Amino acid sequence: MLEQEPEIAAELFGSRIDLARAYTESLALRGEELGLIGPLEVPRLWSRHIVNCVLVAPLLRPGLVGDIGSGAGLPGLVLAIARPDVNFVLIEPMERRVDWLNAEVDRLGLSNVVVDRSRSQDAPYAEALTQITARAVTALSKLIPSTEHLLAPGGEMVFMKGARIDEEIEAAAKVIRKARLKDVESLVLGEGITPEITRVFRARVD
Secondary structure, three states: OOOOOOHHHHHHHHHHHHHHHHHHHHHHHHOOOOOOOOOOOHHHHHHHHHHHHHOOHHHOOOOEEEEEOOOOOOOHHHHHHHOOOOEEEEEOOOHHHHHHHHHHHHHHOOOOEEEEOOOOOOOOOOOOEEEEEEEOOOOHHHHHHHHHHHEEEEEEEEEEEOOOHHHHHHHOHHHHHHOOOEEEEEEEEOOOOOOOOEEEEEEEOO
16 A cells, blocks of 8 residues: 655655656556555555665756656655756666656656666766766766766766765775766755655766
8 A cells, every 4th residue: 555645745846746746656556566666565565666776866957957867766756756946868878768757758748858768877967967866877987987977067976875875985986086086975955854865866967
């Protein structure tokens, strides 16, 4: 059974809450069947996934944001719903996931989203993106070198990470230096708002 919508969701999505509800209900209905989410995720879909992702929305700025390995649309579709003033390209290599993403974009009428079936290494957006996001894709030591070429000068990485974020940053120190990343930081979002806090790696390219 789908988790009851937390009160904070309406505040975080504002006037876009109905779109967020429609997306969440669709993911709850078909996500497991399509292999987008695991069988245990529907009862915690709002708190663990939807709210967890939308907390990142204030970190985005108008421009073209690439979501790497979009999968079920977490965080890409959630952020596109919350930030209609930002344009998104959802970069996903798997055909059935691309089909799902395109269907949801059409169903929800999201005019600020394009879906691109490609891997980050091959995506045709070299130095074209103002920011890139990713959630539960791979370790920073692999994610940074496979995505840095997509960012325009001054562009920003905004990667959602787990509880061991600081260990990941330490393990990726050599990669971070090689990529010449600036203003490297780990952020904690949602403390005191939701039981599932969101951890973010943020850094800027020269």
